[in-house]
Amino acid sequence: MSIVTRSRRIFSIVLKSNKNPRLYSSVTANPPKEPIISSSILGDQSASSPPPPPPPETAAATKGGGPLSSFLKYSLAAAVTGGLATAGYATYAYSLEEIDEKTRGLRASANVSVGDDLSSFEKFQAMLKSTAMTVPAKLVELYLDLRASTEEHVRGFTEPLSEKLLPDLHPQEQHVFTLVLDLNETLLYSDWKRDRGWRTFKRPGVDDFLEHLAQFYEIIVYSDQQPMYVDPIVDRLDGKHCIRYRLSRAATRYQDGKHYRDLSKLNRDPSRILYVSGNALESCLQPENCVPLKPWKCEADDTALVDLIPFLEYVARNRPADIRPVLASYHGHDIAKEFIERSKEHQRRMQEQKRPGGLWRR
Structure with missing residues (x-):
């Protein structure tokens, strides 16, 4: 067989193998290109990520409102606690009438009249005092009203239903x-x-x-x-x-x-x-x-x-x-038995008095 004939046979076999998918080679002359993530895209992702957390002091200031806000919050809590404790002690230690008498001056101080004959500084002082005493005076009045209504409500359960439980006698x-x-x-x-x-x-x-x-x-x-x-x-x-x-x-x-x-x-x-x-x-x-x-x-x-x-x-x-x-x-005695004993003693004395000369034997 000549060289030319062998070459033709080899060429024909190669052509037949290319037509059969089972014999398709995974190596090609022009392989598919893989997707490449460019550095520009990576740079965009890093730019859109959330910023780093702030320092602890900055976060605390943003959340709590700063030292001034904390001071006001704790001051208000202390004032409310002190007011409730004072109201509780007053309720336990004093009656409603006693508290009304003791706080009369405080409530009157909130109604300070500013006369025309006062100087500007004295008028300012009077107005400042009246303003400063208004809140405590209003709180005291609120406490008195609440306690009066509460005691009246409780009295309905603890007191007799009427001041006169029975009608008048004939x-x-x-x-x-x-x-x-x-x-x-x-x-x-x-x-x-x-x-x-x-x-x-x-x-x-x-x-x-x-x-x-x-x-x-x-x-x-x-x-x-x-x-x-x-x-x-x-x-x-x-x-x-x-x-x-x-x-x-x-x-x-x-x-x-x-x-x-x-x-x-x-x-x-x-x-x-x-x-x-x-x-x-x-x-x-x-x-x-x-x-x-x-x-x-x-x-x-x-x-x-x-x-x-x-x-x-x-x-x-x-x-x-x-x-x-x-x-x-x-x-300290049984009334029924003691009454019988006293009755017998009384009868005995009466009999002695009826006897001649009984009045002299006492």
Whole structure:
């Protein structure tokens, strides 16, 4: 085979291989150009990046407003704190009337009149003083108004609902004594058990006690329970209507976490009021009018109410000018038992006086 024939064959094979994609060589004479990031583009990116953070002092000044702003902020906080502390102490230490009296001069200093006969400098001083005292005076007036409204609102929950809890006595009954009775552990006892719930028991002798003393006294029930409890209980307890009036929790005075009976609000002469309760001294603001009674805890053999009838009848019949000294003479004693002892002693002395010469043996 000649050289020319071999060359033609080799050339034809090369041409066939170029037409077959599988045999396409990855090396070309003119390879594709890769994208190049120029230095100018890199320079533009660095120019558009955020500026470096400012120094610490500059950042603090921009955020807080500088030393002057911080000083004003802390001064305002100190002034508010001092004002609240002063108001709290004044509320604790002084009454509203005392604060009004003590701050009267301060409030008057804000209303300084500038006379025409004053010099320009004196007028300036007066105006400066009035301006400087205006804010404290207004704050004091605001405090007085807020405290007055708050105390009036609180008084609605702590004070009895009226200055006169009972209507006026009839003119023909001005001599009648008022017998104030508690409910719980005095006339009755309420008990709760899981198997039966609440049950209320009448104290032994309560019917005779009410029916007999209603002839001599104006009988009032004064309880610290809600009306929804007092009214149905009294309706069932007092079938013969011996109790004239009933007072519930709204008529009590709330003090030191307890509801007290305030006999001064009954619209009755305090020298003619007797308060009978199993917890008399702990539930009444007028201990001089109290008739302590043994609390009743459902004892079946209790006779405390019946034993007290002779003393109460004696008081109603003899009408002492003031019952309070009489009750004070029984202080520390069981009134029912002590009254019986004194009655026996009085009868013994009367019998001795009736004997011949008995007036001389004292």
